[in-house]
Amino acid sequence: MKGNGHEFLRHAEARLEEAANLARAIGLDVVRAEPLTLTRPVPATLLGKGTVERLHEWMADEVIGLVVIDHPLSPVQQRNLERAWNCKVIDRTGLILEIFGERARSREGRLQVELAHLSYQRSRLVRSWTHLERQRGGFGFLGGPGEAQIETDRRILGERITRLKRELGQVTRTRALHRRARKRVPYPVIALVGYTNAGKSTLFNQLTGAHAFVEDMLFATLDPLMRGVKLPSGRRVILSDTVGFVSALPMDLVAAFRATLEEVREADLILHVRDISDPDNLAQREDVHQVLRDLDIGERIESDVLEVLNKADLLTPDQHQQIENRAGRDPNQMLVSAVNGEGVPDLLARLDERLNAGLAVLEISVPLAEGARIAWLYRHGEVMGRKDDEAFAHFRVRLAPKDAARFEDPGV
Secondary structure: OEOOOHHHOOOHHHHHHHHHHHHHOOOOOOOOOOOOEOOOOEOOOEOOHHHHHHHHHHHHOOOOOEEEEOOOOOHHHHHHHHHHHOOEEEEHHHHHHHHHHHHOOOHHHHHHHHHHHHHHHOOOOOOEEOOOOOOOOOOOOOOOOOOOOEEOOHHHHHHHHHHHHHHHHHHHHHHHHHHHHHHOOOOOEEEEEEEOOOOHHHHHHHHHOOOOOOOOOOOOOOOOEEEEEEOOOOOEEEEEEOOOEOOOOOHHHHHHOHHHHHHHHHOOEEEEEEEOOOOOHHHHHHHHHHHHHHOOOHHHHHHHEEEEEEOHHHOOHHHHHHHHHHHHOOOOEEEOOOOOOOOHHHHHHHHHHHHHOOOEEEEEEEEOOOHHHHHHHHHHOEEEEEEEOOOEEEEEEEEOHHHHHHHOOOOO
């Protein structure tokens, strides 16, 4: 549907195709996809009376079990459309929650998705929901054979939400402990972010030699992965793959995945992977920036984000040359192909360059008897050379300015 604001400025065809792909991502058979112009939302049904009746006439001749409205629906609108069309109706948020429920594998991921689902469901009047343990996954918006549905009320939902938040609070604390432990080792963290299906997991595999799940589908990756990478200088970094973003990503999901996305907030450098072959990639770029702003790190977009223009292998020769020339003039852009490795060595060199930009190379001498201070240098700096004599260890070490200042502190 079309309307006002950034959300609807993207190409109508691209938005329609994305909605269809979201449905296909969980095995739905899309028999019809139609853009609708919405000039004034109708409180009762969102769509105008004529549109509702026209679609009902078409559905009468088809076996339609589900209609997806690629727009937020109020509980009243959802209920009225289901009555008018005599079939299940869900909105964009419900569809994305269903996908996330089916894809999440880790305990943390499933807790996060269930929290988002229940927060959303609490606003749906009194409807039904199903436990995470059912074999199919997902959250019951679509129904299915053998599905055990239970009636709930706000009190039960509220109790479950409170428990989930408590469990996720523990996850957040555990992740914070892990981050503090990593900070005791001098490994910078680089986070991959990007629109879903931009190729983040393929690039992750290319850079790390790992075998993260890769599929040409939306939201193939939900659970975060972290692996070590050795840069050309020999410096090691930790690369973190994260959940893909999408336009109009429900705020309940952004909030629920906040523990996971804290890895992005805490990263030393953010790689924004873009599918440069997608005609809608500029709108997708803005969607990713919006999520970063929602995470309160919008101010880092200019300073700490390196754009990786991925899928160079899908460009025509003219497109490739044009984008390569543009990226060559912008130090914050790199053209690569995660599939065939084009541009990856240059990307690794650029990461080295960006991470070393703020570091100082210092000559430091430490008495051999001060083992704790020597160990501190190895933990917090990059030791580039060392020579020992009878009394001192003489280091050539690269340190961040704040760590250099801390080293002068007698308490270190």
